Amino acid sequence: MKKLKYAVSLLFIVGILLLIISLVTALLGLFSATTVLTFVLISFGMVTLAMLGSLILVTIQMSKDRSKPKTAYQQAWVDVLTSSLQIFPWY
Numbered sequence: 647m648k649k650l651k652y653a654v655s656l657l658f659i660v661g662i663l664l665l666i667i668s669l670v671t672a673l674l675g676l677f678s679a680t681t682v683l684t685f686v687l688i689s690f691g692m693v694t695l696a697m698l699g700s701l702i703l704v705t706i707q708m709s710k711d712r713s714k715p716k717t718a719y720q721q722a723w724v725d726v727l728t729s730s731l732q733i734f735p736w737y
Contacts, residue, residue, distance in 0.1 A: 654699040661692030 668685035671677050677685075708724050 650699070651703060654696050654703060657692050657699065658696035661689045661696060664692065665689035 664685055668682050668689060671685075672679075672682040705724055708720065
């Protein structure tokens with residue numbers, strides 16, 4: 647679980663850095679527009695995966711911690727995500 651948290655954090659940081667680098671290179675005109683667009687799309691994909699991973703981590707943590715009372719919104723969020731996570735074999 648700890649390694650997964652580090653992986654999600656690293657994915658988010660690398661995605662943001664790649665986005666910044668691609669925008670700087672676009673402003674300086676160092677690469678072609680196609681290359682910059684590819685970098686931007688890859689970085690958006692990495693950031694999206696990191697956000698999805700963090701949502702999954704929060705959901706797993708909330709579903710495992712049964713001792714704390716949850717609000718109705720939190721419980722509904724856990725129910726929706728845990729039911730959608732059942733397609734993954736490692737959950």
